[in-house]
């Protein structure tokens with residue numbers, strides 16, 4: 198094993214100092230390896246599952262399975278799955294057998310982001326989120342909170358093991374990293390940038406362009422219009438209330454759009470999807486600790502978490518009545534203002550009511 202010689206420990210014995218070696222060593226006895234990620238898998242989750250599956254197949258020759266928890270509804274993410282031909286087993290249809298090792302990527306156990314049976318034991322957790330999960334019983338853990346993307350960590354394993362990357366995998370990993378690094382200030386480390394440099398020449402630029410520019414349904418534009426018309430500014434915070442999200446990931450797209458508004462540092466979107474209120478947060482401030490902020494704001498109402506400048510959460514709605522939604526909205530507004538040290542004040546609209554009506558009559 199010439200590849201390992203460089204890793205010999207001081208005592209001359211082979212020590213598995215590289216994380217990819219330790220990750221693979223623990224899978225030697227596994228019959229198959231199944232990958233799971235958070236609900237509504239995003240490009241970072243999809244690329245990470247694909248990359249680790251390729252690593253396991255190439256080095257250990259084991260069979261692998263990739264799963265999908267919940268829907269993939271964002272147009273770009275659906276295009277990624279279709280164009281890169283990613284085979285995903287719905288998590289509720291996956292059966293678990295002895296000898297099947299389960300690896301969780303881009304998330305941590307018991308963070309409220311999975312439909313995976315919590316009794317299914319995990320072999321590994323590979324992630325970059327701030328939000329802590331229950332990791333005590335997990336044999337292999339590689340959580341690096343300073344990384345922009347889990348795909349960067351996975352790419353580093355593939356580089357360590359000198360594995361050749363087919364274009365569809367390089368494309369998936371590249372896009373997974375790119376989507377995580379899109380805001381400013383950047384949530385990125387030098388490992389993210391070196392992974393991007395390594396992957397770009399290997400990726401299909403044509404497929405990348407098709408994924409980035411995926412076609413959007415009419416409901417997308419209706420939702421954006423509705424979000425803009427129900428956005429309220431409180432000092433450096435903007436909150437957008439959406440009565441009905443056509444798909445849950447649109448809340449994130451609304452805040453990605455609003456955070457560029459020059460008069461605010463925080464953007465929050467809260468939208469109703471089925472029997473849940475979906476929350477998404479972006480911050481343009483350094484050391485915003487958005488994930489922690491939203492976790493405190495949501496508290497026992499639901500679950501939340503994320504990164505320094507991006508966060509998300511869900512609150513189950515006990516009743517879909519307008520009254521019940523309004524009550525949660527006003528409680529959330531109060532808690533958000535308090536958490537961000539903004540004096541209780543009446544919000545003013547991003548687009549005034551008068552202008553909205555005038556535009557309709559024009």
Ligand SMILES: [Mn+2]
Pocket residue numbers: 241242303325345346347377
């Ligand atoms: Mn991620």
